[in-house]
Amino acid sequence: MINKEELVETLTKGRNSAKKLQNLLRQEVNDDGLVSVDELVSEISQSFYGGLLVLNSCNSGELSRVPVSARPNSACSGDQTPEVFTGDTGKTPAPAVKGRRGCYKRRKTIDSRVEVSSTIEDGYAWRKYGQKKILNSKSPRCYFRCTHKQAYGCKTVKQVQKLEDGSNKFHIIYFGQHTCRPPNTGLDLDCNHSEKNHNLPNSPSTITKNHTDPSLKQEDLSNKVSSASGESSSALAWKEMFLDDFECCENDGSLSDSWFDDSIFP
DNA sequence: TAAATTTGACCTGC
């Protein structure tokens, strides 16, 4: 019997080590050698990622999500997000009452992936741009786009909806892949803009601020943010933070649909 | 004061 969780962890660790090795080699090889080093390490990285995908494909349980830090960075070189038109749709839009509101094209479900997680945190910074009550669903659906959409044209969006099976988990659908830096790693394989990305604020504060207990004092929230914004462990810290909130509410019996309605899904 | 969130309006696709 394979301990899959341990296997995923091991593969992820191996892949991260490959990244570090690449960064080290980059400092020591000349331009001629750089290409082959990059190719080699990328191949290693892709192999790890492929292994993780295989694992996840035959796993519908807790391992249903590939750790964000293990995603291949190749996505940085190409934006596959379905185009969201903000103006020119090919058709002549009816004159809007206010500006050009609503001139867009609905995204398709291709290039999307689904996750079920106990937390909506994934290490990336998201900005909420909408919320919608869904028919026959108690929980509204929230819409997020990458915070770096403007800065780097990262068109990744995600939809988050609380599951109604009583598991307090979230159904998350991602559209497109990030063209900004990987989450909280500080390590880039082949992002053309890796240098400037390293200076980007990428804390998950955006998405978490309104997704924690609203009764939380501001200084407490700040403390949690700062303590969770470390380079290597921030994702874990934020996950723990969420779990703390959930457990806290569960313990006093306040973790109910109304809790989500008022805080995460007001 | 800038950035993020909320929320009603508007548009697309089925």
Place this chain on the structure above:
DNA sequence: GCAGGTCAAATTTA
């Protein structure tokens, strides 16, 4: 016609 997805003004927050 309806449900869902996105926009953007208003509001809130740091």
